Amino acid sequence: MSVLKEKLISSYMAYQDDLDQDDLIHEMRKSAFKEFELSGFPTRKNEAWKYTPLASLIKEDYSVFSKKTNALEFKDVKQYFLHDIDTYKVVFIDGIYSSFLSETTHDGMDICLMSAALIKPKYRAVIEAYFNKAIAKDSLTSLNTAFAKEGVYINIPSHKEVEKPIEIINFATGNEASLMLQPRNLIVVGENAHVQIIERHQSLTENPVFTNSVTEIFTEKRGCVDYYKVQNDRLSASLIDNTFIKQGRESNVSVHTFSFGGKLVRNNLNFYQEGQHCDSTLKGITIIEGKQHVDHSTLVHHLAPNCESHQVYKGLFDERAVGVFNGKVVVDKEAQKINAFQQNNNILISDKATINAKPQLEIFADDVKCSHGCTIGQLDEDALFYLRSRGIAEKEAKALLMYAFANNVLQSVKIPELKKRINTLIANKIGVNLGFDL
Amino acid sequence: MLEIKDLYAKVEEKDILNGINLEIKAGEIHAIMGPNGSGKSTLASVIAGKDEYEMTQGSIQFEGEDLSELNPEERAHRGVFLSFQYPVEIPGVSVTNFVKTAINETRKAKGLDDMPAKEMLKKIREIAELLDIDRKFLSRSLNEGFSGGEKKRNEIFQMAMLAPKLAILDETDSGLDIDALRIVANGVNKLRSENNAVLIITHYQRLLDYIIPDKVHVLMDGKIVKSGDKNLAKKLEEKGYDWIKEEVKTL
Numbered sequence: 001m002s003v004l005k006e007k008l009i010s011s012y013m014a015y016q017d018d019l020d021q022d023d024l025i026h027e028m029r030k031s032a033f034k035e036f037e038l039s040g041f042p043t044r045k046n047e048a049w050k051y052t053p054l055a056s057l058i059k060e061d062y063s064v065f066s067k068k069t070n071a072l073e074f075k076d077v078k079q080y081f082l083h084d085i086d087t088y089k090v091v092f093i094d095g096i097y098s099s100f101l102s103e104t105t106h107d108g109m110d111i112c113l114m115s116a117a118l119i120k121p122k123y124r125a126v127i128e129a130y131f132n133k134a135i136a137k138d139s140l141t142s143l144n145t146a147f148a149k150e151g152v153y154i155n156i157p158s159h160k161e162v163e164k165p166i167e168i169i170n171f172a173t174g175n176e177a178s179l180m181l182q183p184r185n186l187i188v189v190g191e192n193a194h195v196q197i198i199e200r201h202q203s204l205t206e207n208p209v210f211t212n213s214v215t216e217i218f219t220e221k222r223g224c225v226d227y228y229k230v231q232n233d234r235l236s237a238s239l240i241d242n243t244f245i246k247q248g249r250e251s252n253v254s255v256h257t258f259s260f261g262g263k264l265v266r267n268n269l270n271f272y273q274e275g276q277h278c279d280s281t282l283k284g285i286t287i288i289e290g291k292q293h294v295d296h297s298t299l300v301h302h303l304a305p306n307c308e309s310h311q312v313y314k315g316l317f318d319e320r321a322v323g324v325f326n327g328k329v330v331v332d333k334e335a336q337k338i339n340a341f342q343q344n345n346n347i348l349i350s351d352k353a354t355i356n357a358k359p360q361l362e363i364f365a366d367d368v369k370c371s372h373g374c375t376i377g378q379l380d381e382d383a384l385f386y387l388r389s390r391g392i393a394e395k396e397a398k399a400l401l402m403y404a405f406a407n408n409v410l411q412s413v414k415i416p417e418l419k420k421r422i423n424t425l426i427a428n429k430i431g432v433n434l435g436f437d438l
Numbered sequence: 439m440l441e442i443k444d445l446y447a448k449v450e451e452k453d454i455l456n457g458i459n460l461e462i463k464a465g466e467i468h469a470i471m472g473p474n475g476s477g478k479s480t481l482a483s484v485i486a487g488k489d490e491y492e493m494t495q496g497s498i499q500f501e502g503e504d505l506s507e508l509n510p511e512e513r514a515h516r517g518v519f520l521s522f523q524y525p526v527e528i529p530g531v532s533v534t535n536f537v538k539t540a541i542n543e544t545r546k547a548k549g550l551d552d553m554p555a556k557e558m559l560k561k562i563r564e565i566a567e568l569l570d571i572d573r574k575f576l577s578r579s580l581n582e583g584f585s586g587g588e589k590k591r592n593e594i595f596q597m598a599m600l601a602p603k604l605a606i607l608d609e610t611d612s613g614l615d616i617d618a619l620r621i622v623a624n625g626v627n628k629l630r631s632e633n634n635a636v637l638i639i640t641h642y643q644r645l646l647d648y649i650i651p652d653k654v655h656v657l658m659d660g661k662i663v664k665s666g667d668k669n670l671a672k673k674l675e676e677k678g679y680d681w682i683k684e685e686v687k688t689l
Contacts, residue, residue, distance in 0.1 A: 381490070386526040389486045390536075390596065391514035391544040400531065400539070407530030 004058040004180070004210075005040055011064040012146060024118060024127050025148065032132075032145035039139040051324040051356040052266055052295040057238055060208055062180035064147070066094035070173045072204075074101060080169060080202050085417050087198075088166040090152045094173055095181045097150060101169075110155040111166055114184055117153035126155055130188055134216040134244035136270060141242050144182045144214040151184035151215075154197075158190035158220070165196040165415055170213075172237065174205025185215040189223040189251075196415060200230040203237040215243045219251035221275065226414050227255045232425060233262040235290065242268045249275025249304075256413060257284040258422055259294040260429055266295040271309065273300070273335075278307040285409045285422075286315035286323055287402075287429045295324035302335040302365075311342040314409055316402055316430070317353035328360040329370060336365050342372040347379060347405060399432040406430070439464045439635050440485070440604055445496035447484050454480045456660035457496070462604070465632040469646055469671060470639050472657035473679050478639045479523060481657070482608040485637075486520040487513045500604070514540075515547040517603030517634075521593040521610050528580040533592060534562060536580045537599045544600070565598045569625045586613025594622050598629055606637045611645035623648030643675035656682055 012033055019026065041058050042049040070093050081089065088111050091101035097113050104112045110123075117123040135141045152168050170183055181201075189195055203209045219225055231239065239262055245253055259265055271280045286294045300309045315323045325344045346355040359372040379401050387397035406426050413419040426432075440462040447455040454477045462468050472478050484491045485498060487510035498505040505513055528536065542552045553561075566576060569591060581589055590610050597605050607626070611619055626636060626649050638645060646654075646668060654670040655662045658679070663686050664670065674682075 380526070382524075383526040383528070385483075385486075385488050385510060386522060387528075388510035389514055389520050389522075390540040390600070391511050391547065392540060393511050393543060393547075394509070396539075396543065397511075400528065404528045404530045410530075 002041060002058040003061055007061060007064060008143065009037065015065075015147065019149075024124065025131060028132050029146050029148065032142040035137065035142040036139050036146055039142075042139060048297060048326070051322070052264070052293065054264075057210055057264060060178050060210065062178045062208070062210055063176040064180050066096060066176055066179060068175070069096050070094050070175050072098070072101065072171060072173065077101070077171060077202075077204070080171075080200065082165065082167060082198060082415075082417055082421065086164050088162075088164060090166065090168050092150065092170045092183065094171070094175065094179060095150060095183070109157060109160055109162065110153060112153050114151040114153045114186065115149060117186070118149075123153070126188060127186075130216065130218055131186055132216070134218065134246045134272065135214065135242075136244065138242075138268075140212055140240055141214055144184055144212050144242065147182045148184040148214075151186070153185075154187040154195070156189045156193040156195050159192045160190065161194040162196070165198055165418075168197065168199040170201045170211065172201075172203040172205075172207075172209040174203065174207040176207065178208040179210075181209065181211040181213075183211070183213045185213070187215065187217045187225070189217070189219045189225055191220045192222040193220075194224040196226045196228075198228045198230060198415075198418060201233055201237065201239055203234045206234065206236045209237045211237070211239045213239065213241050215241075217243070217245040217253070218248075219246070219253055220248045221250055223248065223251045225253045227253070228413070228415070228418060229255065229257045229267070230422070231258060231262055231265055231294075232260040235261070235263050235292070237262050238264040240266045240268070244270045244272070245280075246272045246274055247278040247280065250277045251275065252279045254281035254283070254412065256409075257296065258425070259284065259286040259288065259296075260425055261288070262292065262294070264293045266297065268297050270299040271301065273302050273304055273307045273309070276304045276306045278304065280307075280309040281412065282309070282311040282313070283409050283412060284313040285406045285426065286313070286317075287406060287426065288316075288321040288323070289318035291320050293322045293324075295326070297324070297326040297328075299328045299330070300340065302329070302331045302338045302340065305334065305336045305338070307335065308339045309341065311344075312409055313344045314406055315346040315355060316349060316406060317346065317355055318349040320350070320352045322353070323355040325355070325357045325374075326360070327358070327372070329362070329372070331363040331365050331368050331370065333364040336367045338365065338368040338370070340368070340370040344374045345405070346376045347402065348376065349402075396432070399430050402430045403427060403432045439501060440637075441499040442485075443497050443499075445484070445498065446494045447480060447491050448494055449480070449491050454491070454660050455484065458660070458662060460655065460662065462635045462637060464603075464635055466652045467630070467636045467638065467649060469651040469654045470637065470657050470662075471641070471643075471654060471671060471674055474641075476657045477660040478657055479608055480660075482520055482606045482637075482639055485606060486510060486518060511543070511547070514600075515544050519597050519600055519602030519605045521590075521597055521605065521607045523609040523612070525581050525589045525593055527582045529582050531580050532577050533580055533595070534576045537562070537596055540596065540600060561599065565595060568628060569595055569598065570621050571595055587615060587618045590614055591618060591622060594625050598625060601629070601634075603634050604637065605634070606639065608639045609641065610638070611640055611642060619645060620648060643671045646671045658682065658686065
């Protein structure tokens, strides 16, 4: 048994005694823990984890809870916020809510804490209706459920357009020698309601952090969610992001994932289109180097007719970096007139970089339009010659081409300040320094 | 300015250029015509320094310097410009930003500071006007979604901005309607001086109605088989290439 599993089992016993036995989700925690105990961490024998080994992560003796409450000054972490515009903020420091850095609301909607929602009677109906209802039963999600205590609770009522973006930030201070975090988020978006959310996980030191996060999102009829995941963490930080999205009729959900840093990142992004005329957008840009590892495992499950899904994932891999793209599209028999589009383009900058790409289509309906394309290559020689013939040196020309390759995924980012920020991150990451404002 | 002597070049073991001799002096306009596959575009790419072509024999001198020793960007810094037959799309980089980058990279190579923003803006405005290009066009991503004509006009815009000593126009007339052709030709003519030269590579004579060449060369099977003045272009337009083939055979 891995060091971490042993630790989790012993911690769970103590943790359970600590919790309120009448808690709404107490039974769920118990059975989820049993599931985790039984299946353990996934190994490479599991097809879905073939290219993403967790062995090196679960050897570490993480603290499962932070022993004390830590504080941060805003000025020290300002750079991680979208500080040039007004936003709602839900901030956690080592897994514990920071009211000082947060800006929550109960004014016509709830943007607050999971810990509060789990115990207060007024949230009971929502928790009962939605909590743990979108998840797939895999061991990491079960593990998160077993320890579910804190995270973000967002409930946007019908016809409400949230006027500013919500930032969810999980800081790790490094006060623990190594720390495991398991945030649990629930987001319910009512009929015709709109919301924009930005999520990031940020470690502040070189002490190891392992985050196993679960986010459930429900959108009712014509609801609209734009979700942005900014993954630009330190080399000591690893993240397993499990996101489950259930879409009602005519709803529109987009998730952009920007993976620029971290030791190991696994994105399990799952869309379930349950109502007709849904629209799902999954976009990702991965730019990594060194020995970094980023895995995008996506699922778009079309359960209803007349829906669309659009997936575009682009990756640039340098040095010994490893990328994985496993894009699964399932079209049920009832889901006629589907338009499912999937595209995955990768550029290997170094000979030693690796990309494992695997598109998977399971189509049971007969009247559908499904397309997928996957490319793995180097930079286009003709394009390089074009730039060089205009006097742009080879190194800059390559950087410009990589920038152009990644950049067009940003077109669908709807928050201009975020778009600018990501644009700059990409340019810095690639080393485009061409004397113009991006 | 440009002196090509006995130039042989191949791509992937296939001989394309088989002994080209060509001299272009400052202030001159030359046209190279020839049937498909005669090596016209290869010649343009070899002068600009494309890697995949291997020069096996001969020399290319530009203002007394051996070009074959220089990489493409160094050739551009010396004043060689190639207008591409198929320009490349660069999403996310506007026409303006691209041309600024190209100008400042060239200045950097010459040890100069960036062109002051005000001067750059003025130059962009003047040349855009000359080529009848509107401002919206300049803020679009380079060549992305451009029509054939827009791409060509954008090439000429870049040429005008970079003010090269030798401009090579590779099939710049293809994809242009008559109005666009006139605008492009007008632009090229306005930028002419005693200090620069133009090499036009084309299938058709029609661009040569607007840009009058000093010399016309016919390229066949990687060789210049006939040279003459602008009347040669007219004759080719009327009679095609067969009569030259016959002439070459009898030689």
